[in-house]
Amino acid sequence: MDENVKKFKIIRNAVIVICVIIILSSIRLQIIEGAKYNRLSENNRIRQKSVAAPRGKIFDRYGVEIANTRPGFYVSAIQSVIDESTLAELMRILDIDVAIIQERFKLQKNPFLPVKIAHDISYAQLSVLEESWDRMKGIEVGVEPLRNYPYDDLFAHVVGYVGEITQEEMIERQEYAIDDYLGRMGLEEYYEESLKGVDGIEYVEVDAWGKEVGTISEKRPIPAMYGNDLHTTLDCSLTQAVALYLEEYEKAACVCIDPRTGDVLVLYSKPGFDPNRFVHGIDEQEWQLLNIAPDAPMYNRATMSCYPCGSTFKAFVALAALDASMITEHKTFKPCQGYYRLGNRIFRCWKKHWRLDLTHAIIHSCDCYFYQLGRLVGIDTLHAKIREVGFGRLTTIDIPNEKSGLLPDRSWYERRYGKYWTEGHILNFSIGQGDILVTPLQLACAFTLFANQGRIPTPHCIQQDENTFHDTHFSQEAIALVAKGLQGVVSSGTGMLARVDGIAVCGKTGTAQNPHGDDHSLFVGYAPADDPEILVCVIVENAGHGGSVAAPIAGKIMRLFFQSQESRKHAKAN
Amino acid sequence: MQKRIDLRIIIAVAVLSLIGLLMIFSTAPLTVFYRQVIWLLCSVLVAIVFSRISPRIWCNLAPYIYAGLIVLLVLLLVVRPGAYPSRWFRFGSVFLQPSEFAKFATVLFLANILAVKKRMQSYRDMFAPLAAVIVPALLVFIEPDLGAAQIFFPIAILMLYWSGTRAAKLFVFFSPIVSIAASFNIYIWVAYFAGLAVFLYFQKQMVDFIYGMVSNFLAGLITPVVWSSLKTYQQQRIISFFSPWVDPQGMSWQIIQSKIAIGSGRLIGKGFLSGTQKKLAFLPERHTDFIFSCLGEEFGLLGVLLTTIVFIYLLYRLLVLAKETKNRFASIFVSGVFAWIGYQMLLNIGMTMGLLPITGVPLPFISYGGSSLLATFMALGICFSISRTRFNY
Known part of the structure; x- marks a missing residue:
């Protein structure tokens, strides 16, 4: 069978070719590309799991925790594995919207990796979840450290809050992962780097559905590193007292600092918000409500609200005049008759003071006196001298988004009012009304110069060994004279x-x-007058006269401060 | 002249079956393993019995066996046991897959038909064998089981070739299928058609020329018309039916995982029972269609080489048997068994390595499946019988 032999050879050769192809392609897969496929198979089964580092705690000056961490249960989902029934069940148990889950999935670029979809679920939710555990696909539950603020809204503005990182923020901060928290506002934002800590890495073996089946012993886990603790200069009990004293007012701010060092004891703004609300991801509606509320609870009035400083400004006008040697303390002007006439305009004083010298003009806050003093000194000298106390400039406190306020000068007035600006503006300026704007923090800092012989410390919320100062160039006599008036x-x-x-x-x-x-x-x-330990600045919005509302509150704060100083001294002695 | 059974074939089959048991032990639950052991024992028993029966008797029995299988396939479609798709008869816990036995019966019957004619000369001679293939193929296709249905055709083509049909004639006969495939691109089709015309001209066969030109032209003309009259979803259904590998989420994932499994085995593999792709369920169909991937993962290149070479050796011995066998029916039957085992091996291994599309064809002797194993051993039993009597006319 010749023909059979021929066909046999053809088919045999075909078989050999096929054999060679199979062997060559298996050599390519297993030897040439073997390392690559081995890596892929390892990637398949080994998942790098980030272990969230607990944030550093925040303490007040006496060691009271004003921000710490607590454990909370989270639920994460794997987009590529989760199915419709699991999704439906999750929405039922956790009471979340499917849109939120989809949003989270969109954040996670790799659909094979889990992304957290719910934080801080309750024990009740957890137990319901565990009951239907076997039926659910692509779901994980774990424990994570969550930020906790034991005093709720008390330190909301100064400490700030943390929130989950957004897509836009992730683009800017490459080192952050998708489920990371980010400090927002206050100290949480300013000291983010230090507070954050370093996330650890854990290696777990997963099956094809992403379920963890065990840990990997070949790869050493990298433990999470705690964030650094923050020891602040804040005084928790004093802040609590301030909140209590301001209870009956809707909008207010209070700054207490140690004039010798610039330690911020109290930085309180009202109304506030509960920063704990942001920990589990505040919902859209609540966020909107907080932001558009007319009383702006998210706004730190102590560092961001700018007010005309009113009669408190007179101390600086007097200081400028004395320093420029334009007057002495005995300088008198035309007696105050309850008003001051400039051309055909009347500028009112709040009372008829008659004839006063400088000290008494400060004591009784006579507007007429300062109208005339302002006119005498002139806008340029006033601006040049008062600029030094820090108005119109950031205090560089370690809290973000501070406002610099406004200290107008001649060119500003010209720009603002054109050629129509008149000496009337100078009169208003001289009593701290009109266009001048300061934040309560700026005002507090500016007053430290009277308490501190002309040195203005940089305000700060963190305990530090070395304090920085801004030395003003006012003469000691002028400072002492104004301080006498302030007393x-x-x-x-x-x-x-x-x-x-x-x-x-x-x-x-x-x-x-x-x-x-x-x-x-x-x-x-500030008090005591000769060796000040505390400086208090209180502003209560829409409350009327400074002497009748803000002054008694400041008095209460100082009284409490000295009482507790006394009892601390006793406790130490015992 | 009596001769002893070809021991080399038996050894090759034994090695492959043992590799199969080993891999099923590794990839499947213990009950599945035991089941496969029982199937294997039964299959060996059946093969021994079959090997005792003379090829002449098999030749005479062929039409009845074929008819019986066709009845079974029709019955399966009529009764529709179990859920869609219906591919199995169920007897208690035993599942029987008629399509596997249909391969055996068709090979037997084709050998019977083709043995009658000394030489296939005209197209008329091809109609009977083709009809014998199309009927079971169509019945299996309706089940639906495209993977199993398409296997009948390469087997038939090789048997036709072995029985004496000229390769050129075979090509011309099946060329309309190429025309249909080529008609989706007008330039490719025109080039193909022109090439075919030149080829046919030099064949100097008037009938071939006319048949080839007309059938290819019609196929190329009608296909686009029919295609464009279909609704989009119908087109998509057809595309996904014929090329499931275009589906990116489902199928390509399987291929990727299969390639990762084989590739990560490297030279000596991850070790028996310790394939991570297998263990952690990244591999689909671990003990059936993708069992070869697990073998590659756990035993590495060495395992792949051993298995492939044993397979090729078995095929080579079958080919030698087909060549040496004097009896025409027996020779053609062995060529059919060769085509059957060889084509399934090629499809399955090619699929796991990502060289060929996913068709869901089991790997003979190694994949789990009683029907497949039993049908293959039935055919081998007859081969052993032929081997004993190979020098008899």
Whole structure:
């Protein structure tokens, strides 16, 4: 069978060719590309799991925890594995919207990796979830450290809050992972780097459905590194007291600092919000509500709200005049008759003061006196001198989004009012009304120069060994003269309600005119007069006169401060 | 002249069956393994019995066996046991897959038909064998089981070739299928058609020329018309039916995981029972269609080479048997068994390595499946019988 032999050879050769192809392609797969496929198979089964590092704690100056972490259960889902019935069940148990889950999936570029879809689920939810565990696909539950604020809204503005990182923020911050939290506002934002810690890495073996089946022993896990603790200069009990004293007012701010060091003891703004709400991802509606609320609870009034500083400004006008040697303390002007006439315009004083010298003009806060003093000194000298106290400039406190306020000068007035700006503006400027704007923090810092012989410390919320100062160039005599007036304000003038028994208090009241409503009540003061330990700045919006609202509150704060100082000293002695 | 059974074939089959048991032990639950052991024992028993029966008797029995299988296939479609798709008869816990036995019966019957004619000369001679193939293929296709249905045709083509049909004639006869495939691109089709015309001209066969030109032209003309009259979803259904590998989420994932499994085995493999792709269920159909991937993962290149070479050796011995066998029916039957085992091996291994599309064809002797194993051993039993009597006319 010749023909059979021929066909046999053809088919045999075909078989050999096929054999060679199979062998060659298996050599290619297993030897040439073997390492690559081996890596792929390892990637298949080994998942790098990020272990969230607990954020550093935040303490007040006496070691009270004002922000810490607590464990919370989270639920994560794998997009490529999760099915319709699991999704439906999840929505039922966790009571979340499918749109939120889809949003989270969109964030996670790799559909084979899990992404957290719910934080801080309750024990009840967890137990229901566990019951239907076997039926659910592509779901994981784990424990993560969650930020906790034991004092709820008390430190909301100064400490800030944390929230899950957004897509836009992730583009800017490459080192952050999808489920990471990011400090927002306050110290949480400013000290983010230090507080965050370093996430650890854990290697787990997973099956084809992404379910963890065990840990990997070949690869060592990298433990998470705790974030650094933050030891602040804040005084928790004093802040609690401030909140209590301001309870009856809707909108207010209070700054207490140690004038010797710039330590911020209290930085309080009202109304506030509960930063704990942001931990599990605040829902859209609530976020909108917080942001568009007319009383702006997210706004830190102590560092971001700008007010005219009212009569508190007179202390600086007097200081500028004395420093420029344009007057002495005995300088008198035309007696105050309750108003001052400039051309055909009338500028009012709040009372008929008759003839006063500089000290008494400060004590009784006579507007007429300062109208004339302002005219005498002139806008340029006033601006040049007062600029030094820090108005119109950031205090560089370690809290983000501080506002710099406004200290107008001649060119600003010309730009603003053109050629029509008149000396009337200077008169308003001289009593701290009109266009001048300061934040409560700026005002507090500016007043430290009276308490501290001209040195203004940089305000800060973190305990530090070395403090930085801004040395002003006012003469010591001028400072002492104004300080004498400030002491008079509290002992016998407009700020008498801020008196503290046995301790000399210096201060100045102010009433910031508010074109939108009732005047804001202001008081800045420090005590004791000879060796100040605390400086208090209180502003209560729409509350009226500084002397009647802000001053008594400041007095209460200082009284409490000295009482607790005393009891601490006793405790130490025992 | 009596001769002893070809021991080399038996050894090759034994090695492959043992590899199969080993891999099923590794990839499937223990009950599945035991079941396969029982199937294998039964199959060996059946093969021994079949090998005792003379090829002459098999030749005479062929039409009845074929008829019986056709009845079974029709019955399967009529009764529709179990859920869609209906591919199995169920007897208690035993599943029987008629399509596997239909391969055996068709090979037997084709050998019977083709043995009658000394030489296939005209197209008329091809009609009977083709009809014998198309009937079971169509019945299996309706089940539906495209993977199993298409296997009948390469087997038939090789048997036709072995029985004496000229390769050129075979090509011309089946060329309309190429024309249909080529008609989706007008330039490719024109080039193909022109090439075919030149080829046919030099064949100098008037009938071939006319048949080839007309059938190819009609196929190329009608296909686009029919295609464009279909609704989009129908077109998509057809595309996904004929080329399931275009579906990216489902099928290509299987191929990728299969290639990762084989590739990650490297030279000596991850070791018996420790394939991670297999263990963690990244591999689909681990003990059936993709069992070769597990073999590649756990035993590496060495395992792949051993298995492939044993397979090729078995095929070679079958081919030698077909050549040496004097009896025409027996020779053609062995060529059919060769085509059957060889084509399934090629499809399955090619699929696991990503060289060929996914068709869901089991790997003979190794994949889990009683019907497949039993049908293959039935055919081998007859081959052993032929081997004993190979020098008898």
